[in-house]
Amino acid sequence: EVQLVESGGGLVQPGGSLRLSCAASGFTFSSHWMHWVRQAPGKGLLWVSRIKSDGSTTRYADSVKGRFTISRDNTKNTLFLQMDSLRAEDTAVYFCARGPLLWFDLWGRGTLVTVSS
């Protein structure tokens, strides 16, 4: 089955760190751009970051630049998002999504990140 499954979300204090994972299956992971998109409670979708199929190119939204790092392990079909210096406004459901470069043809179910003291 073609799917993406996120994990690693939870409750973290402001200033803390969290690492999200996204396990891909059912397709050739190493051939696709991959993205993280988030959705704050009751709000709309916001693109966070993307990484090229071979991991050579990454890009970030201004709101997370310098604090979040996207990476991937094509040998394990897994996408990661390292989130540091977390803020209350980072509270959201984080979805991983399969690209093309600038849109998303497959989404995971998401993992909830709550930043609160």
Added chain:
Amino acid sequence: NFMLTQPHSVSESPGKTVTISCTGSSGSIASNYVQWYQQRPGSAPIIVIYEDNQRPSGAPDRFSGSIDSSSNSASLTISGLKTEDEADYYCQSYDSSNVVFGGGTKLTVL
């Protein structure tokens, strides 16, 4: 910054046709492809239209997309509405390789 504006909500009866608009803030919306995503409550988004008017496999042919350059807007049209179409719908495009989403439209089928 480039923005996409959608109506907050629309409603229509089962069996009818509804159109959701997505207006670009600047430039020409026709310059870059527009996608549409459906998100049911508590679920992940799924793509229903890509590259302005292309339907992915599995998306019902009741869904169609179009571009109107005169109003600098994109539209998602759903015909033969079903109660299962009740969801939030998001348009999405890009500007200088920055991905942009519209604010979303809540479709109520009543």
